[in-house]
Amino acid sequence: MQAELAALAHELVTGVDPGFEFLTLRASCSGGGGTFRLTAGPSDHDVASSASMDGLFRLGLDRPVVLELRVEPDGTFEAVVTEGIVQVTSSLPPTYTFVRKPPQRPTEFEVTSLSEVEAVIGASLPVEVHELYARTSMVDEVQLDPPEEILRNWRWHLADVEEDPRRWEHPVLYAGPPDAVRPVQFHPLWVPVGANDWGDAVCVDLAPGPGGRVGQVIQLAGEGPLTYLADSLPELVLPDSYPGTTGLEDHFDAGDRAPAALPPTLQQITVREPGDLDFGLLARLTSLRELRVVRGGSVRLAELAHLPLQRLEVTGYEIELPACETLKALVVNGARVELPPLPNLRVLDVSQADVDVESLPRVDYLVLNAEQWRRCRQTPAAAGVVGESSLARALAWAAERGAGLPREVFRGRAASA
Structure with missing residues (x-):
């Protein structure tokens, strides 16, 4: 990573107007994308830059990366690099968030049947779901996902909510019969079996609200609110138009x-x-x-x-x-x-x-x-x-509270790639 950071420092010092005291780049990268904020001097005022951030985003291709990079006018730099902490820079100083014991990533393994899906999620699907899968791959306009895809999407939805505490306990808008569906972002007993035209997941609900039915079909909140669709998967008929948020x-x-x-x-x-x-x-x-x-x-x-x-x-x-x-x-x-x-x-x-x-x-x-x-x-x-304006101090604060977050420090001088 030393060479990549040196190239990034070069992009920064050559991409801004001269006269700065020092530059600070705060960034979070994963999967080839990310967010960043570039500021100058102790006042942390935003600066415009023509620097390419392709090199920055490549740092997160193999694993999520959170970094704070300080670059001096002569090109010398120091970078603190970590993962497992959420760095929000929409306002400065940043807000830092961590989970003391991050949820363990489940072991990936192949599944080929709904019975294997049931074993992983710890609940049984209604008989009519098994019968429907045995005779067709479509219901109304929904392409039914194979078991392996069901499990992959189920794990993704769980992790999406659990891994970022800022998303905990955010109620979602709900459209449907009163108390039929739990108004949450995702529940471990919601089984995603497909998606609508907008890409919103269609799920079989095995944990309904007090006014609902086990096996009812719901659409996760996305382009529209969390929506009740049908009493059962064989009865699913997608609506001609999706409910908006007017009145909600x-x-x-x-x-x-x-x-x-x-x-x-x-x-x-x-x-x-x-x-x-x-x-x-x-x-x-x-x-x-x-x-x-x-x-x-x-x-x-x-x-x-x-x-x-x-x-x-x-x-x-x-x-x-x-x-x-x-x-x-x-x-x-x-x-x-x-x-x-x-x-x-x-x-x-x-x-x-x-x-x-x-x-x-x-x-x-x-x-x-x-x-x-x-x-x-x-x-x-x-x-x-x-x-807390420093990522290094934020990591020290997290360590005092039992978070064993990794920390790497890189020092060097800017160099073109």
């Missing part, structure tokens, strides 16, 4: 919309600049599972405790939270905040709030700022730190 979600400035005008079917709401809005007026939205309050002032939500809220993101200078038993994820940005009893809370981000760190509830994924972590003794399954 809304985003608005409080001054432009009266709460009384909101449809009672809403599942997600974003309220911007609510001013003196009486949030008690939202109490009639009995399907509301996610609420975001942006640039709020005095935000009082106690009257919403009876709603089936699963995720709450609130910004304000004065915040009163609901004691909501269903709440699984909470993000708070504001002044002093007191947390009510939240027995099912799993994700908590108070990195931008004034809270009593020592009395925080134990959760699976905790996000704090660097100063808060110095006072916190928790070792959650996943952790995030805000306000």
Whole structure:
């Protein structure tokens, strides 16, 4: 990797205007693609560059790579390279997230029958699914995947949710009979047997909601909401048009919309600049599972405790939270905040709030700022730190919390490839 980094450093110093104090490239690469952000100097201001990033993306061809590369004007560089940590650079300093014990990648092996698929997932498919596979490879307009492809896609969907804690406990929009389907991104007992024209997975649901049926067919959230399609796979008929999100979600400035005008079917709401809005007026939205309050002032939500809220993101200078038993994820940005009893809370981000760190509830994924972590003794399954500008220090912070992440340091001088 030394030669590749030297070539990348050469691309950077020759691709920006002279006069910089030093350049910092923060990047995450995998599978030949990735994201990056290039800044200059201690102020970390963005700089334009004509540098090709092909060499950067090639670093992640064989394995995921997270790096921070500092290049001086004379071409000398130092790079810290790791994997297993999520580096988000949409705002600076970055946010770093890691899973203390990353899920083990399952061993790949060939399967040739639905019975072998059942053995891996730990549940039986309905008899009608076996009978359908025995006589056809199509149902309506869905090409049925072979067992090996079913298992490959099942593993991919599981890993996609489990490996990045930032995706934990994000409710999805749902269109279908009430309570028929669990409103989650993916469930281990959803068996992907094909896809629609948009590429959204069509699954046999072996873990339905209280109003559903084992073996019902659903479409995963993608181009549209999570959608109930049929009682069983042989009965599947794809709809002529897919349900949109009208009546399911809304985003608005409080001054432009009266709460009384909101449809009672809403599942997600974003309220911007609510001013003196009486949030008690939202109490009639009995399907509301996610609420975001942006640039709020005095935000009082106690009257919403009876709603089936699963995720709450609130910004304000004065915040009163609901004691909501269903709440699984909470993000708070504001002044002093007191947390009510939240027995099912799993994700908590108070990195931008004034809270009593020592009395925080134990959760699976905790996000704090660097100063808060110095006072916190928790070792959650996943952790995030805000306000740590150095990848090296972020790795040291992760090591203190039990994450054995690899770390390589490369030093050298820029050289053309």
